[in-house]
Amino acid sequence: MLFSLKSLSIAVALLPLVVANTQDVQTRGTVPYYLVFLAQDTDSQAAADNTLERRLADPVIMINPTDANFGISAEAPGRLLTSADGTKIFAEARGNPAKPAIVFIHGFGIGAMAFDDIFNDPLWLARAYLVRYDTRGHGRSDKPTTAAAWVSQRLAEDFDAVVQSYNLVKPFVLGWSFGGSQIADVLSFHPQSYISGIIYDAGVPYQSALPTIGSPAGFAVVAGLNQTTNVTEFQSGYIDFINLCDPALDWDFYLACLGDGVVQPRAILNLSFTRTQNNTGLIQAGTTGALPTLAIFGGDDQVVLKQGILNALAGWQNLTVVTLPDAQHFTWISRPVLFRATVLNWIGA
Numbered sequence: 001m002l003f004s005l006k007s008l009s010i011a012v013a014l015l016p017l018v019v020a021n022t023q024d025v026q027t028r029g030t031v032p033y034y035l036v037f038l039a040q041d042t043d044s045q046a047a048a049d050n051t052l053e054r055r056l057a058d059p060v061i062m063i064n065p066t067d068a069n070f071g072i073s074a075e076a077p078g079r080l081l082t083s084a085d086g087t088k089i090f091a092e093a094r095g096n097p098a099k100p101a102i103v104f105i106h107g108f109g110i111g112a113m114a115f116d117d118i119f120n121d122p123l124w125l126a127r128a129y130l131v132r133y134d135t136r137g138h139g140r141s142d143k144p145t146t147a148a149a150w151v152s153q154r155l156a157e158d159f160d161a162v163v164q165s166y167n168l169v170k171p172f173v174l175g176w177s178f179g180g181s182q183i184a185d186v187l188s189f190h191p192q193s194y195i196s197g198i199i200y201d202a203g204v205p206y207q208s209a210l211p212t213i214g215s216p217a218g219f220a221v222v223a224g225l226n227q228t229t230n231v232t233e234f235q236s237g238y239i240d241f242i243n244l245c246d247p248a249l250d251w252d253f254y255l256a257c258l259g260d261g262v263v264q265p266r267a268i269l270n271l272s273f274t275r276t277q278n279n280t281g282l283i284q285a286g287t288t289g290a291l292p293t294l295a296i297f298g299g300d301d302q303v304v305l306k307q308g309i310l311n312a313l314a315g316w317q318n319l320t321v322v323t324l325p326d327a328q329h330f331t332w333i334s335r336p337v338l339f340r341a342t343v344l345n346w347i348g349a
């Protein structure tokens with residue numbers, strides 16, 4: 001059972017012995033909150049941790065409405081980091097910092113909340129240190145709309161801010177959907193040794209490959225998503241987009257996805273679709289085998305084309321391809337157990 005964060009301070013106050021692991025507290029450097037839950041699963045590793053689990057989470061912070069974040073007002077566990085150009089980036093970590101770290105990069109138009117099912121899953125938390133952030137232009141982060149804010153180096157710097165804030169050493173990076181292309185930005189400004197491996201989850205490896213990766217149905221919704229004069233077309237475009245990602249989402253999650261669309265200035269679509277990058281670093285990392293890569297696909301994905309992604313990864317020397325049967329674009333929601341096992345086993349967690 002997972003307690004909400006609001007009930008958490010009470011739970012922590014009542015459970016002083018549970019928070020006795022002061023080493024974790026010191027390494028994080030901020031007043032920690034703990035996610036406390038009773039493991040009710042049969043997973044051997046989680047069971048080995050006894051029935052009462054504890055996990056470190058970031059403090060709950062206020063996100064104040066500003067022009068830069070497009071007026072978001074919210075309260076959430078996480079941190080507002082400052083990227084090199086001053087853009088505020090919302091980030092969050094959960095799980096065990098002593099385990100291998102995975103940084104999750106979400107796709108276009110749906111922020112880091114996309115990964116909620118993973119970040120709330122005790123079996124993930126027991127085996128990895130999970131880090132996610134709202135990429136610029138999304139969710140709780142600032143949403144700059146100048147072209148200068150969307151050059152490749154800015155996106156690499158956002159990733160750097162997350163790596164530095166959480167003291168990550170050679171994390172694995174999971175790029176979902178269009179979020180995959182930001183790994184190419186990172187490797188354009190860092191050596192391959194900066195990260196341990198790449199996980200493309202229905203991921204676009206680099207910007208210039210997008211035209212052959214998006215499905216016709218995927219591209220068909222773009223005009224609606226980019227609509228600035230006709231509200232009806234924007235609304236139906238967004239609904240079509242989320243339904244294309246998965247036509248049978250839980251209502252709350254479906255609304256959250258639509259909400260991430262509403263909090264985003266429309267100019268971000270053009271900026272993120274038309275920006276350019278130098279993918280030489282990525283291509284070298286992949287084709288020399290220096291960076292192991294896992295490419296996961298949903299067997300029923302309606303948004304991206306598997307063959308287009310594989311074509312973009314032609315010549316990759318250390319590539320593992322896994323297709324999850326019947327899975328939609330939200331692969332981990334369609335096949336949570338298989339997805340979890342695929343990723344965690346591959347990273348050796």
Ligand SMILES: *[C@@H]1O[C@H](CO)[C@@H](O)[C@H](O)[C@H]1NC(C)=O
Nearest residue numbers: 227229230231232233234236
């Ligand atoms: C907005 O788009 C809808 C659907 O395409 C169309 O029926 C309607 O006429 C448009 N409205 C305007 C003002 O253009």
Ligand SMILES: *[C@@H]1O[C@H](CO)[C@@H](O)[C@H](O)[C@H]1NC(C)=O
Nearest residue numbers: 222223226228269270273274
């Ligand atoms: C988005 O719409 C603008 C016009 O408002 C257009 O110039 C731009 O090319 C469109 N971008 C995409 C990626 O469709």
Ligand SMILES: *[C@@H]1O[C@H](CO)[C@@H](O)[C@H](O)[C@H]1NC(C)=O
Nearest residue numbers: 147150267270271274275276
């Ligand atoms: C679209 O973005 C590009 C930069 O990627 C910019 O040069 C262009 O002016 C933008 N177009 C619109 C209509 O905002």
Ligand SMILES: *[C@@H]1O[C@H](CO)[C@@H](O)[C@H](O)[C@H]1NC(C)=O
Nearest residue numbers: 187188278279280281282284
């Ligand atoms: C891309 O980066 C590589 C080094 O990784 C460099 O040699 C090349 O000149 C760059 N290409 C462009 C167009 O800047």
Ligand SMILES: *[C@@H]1O[C@H](CO)[C@@H](O)[C@H](O)[C@H]1NC(C)=O
Nearest residue numbers: 197289291292293317318319
């Ligand atoms: C691929 O990468 C994995 C993980 O680093 C490594 O164990 C394996 O030996 C590599 N395979 C090849 C063929 O290099």
